[in-house]
Amino acid sequence: MIKLLICRVSLCVVVLAVSQLPVLAQGPGNGGPRPSATTAPIDGGASLLLAGGVAFALRRLRRR
DSSP: OHHHHHHHHHHHHHHHHHHTHHHHHOOOOOOOOOOOOOOOOSHHHHHHHHHHHHHHHHHHHHHO
16 A cells, blocks of 8 residues: 555656656747736636625525
8 A cells, every 4th residue: 555655656756847847948938029918807706706605604504
C-alpha cells in the first residue's frame, strides 16, 4: 500500500515538473496590439451563489 502511494506521488511530481518545461522555454512575444479594456460581469456568479445560499438556508430551516 505504501509502495503504491509513493509510486503515485512520484509520478505526479514528475508529470508536474515536466509540464512546466515548455512554459519556461517560451521567449518573449512580439508585443502585438493592446487589448481594449473589458468589464467583468459581477452579477454572473453572484446571483447563482445567492440563490444557492437561500435554497440551503430554507432547507436547513425546514429540517428544524
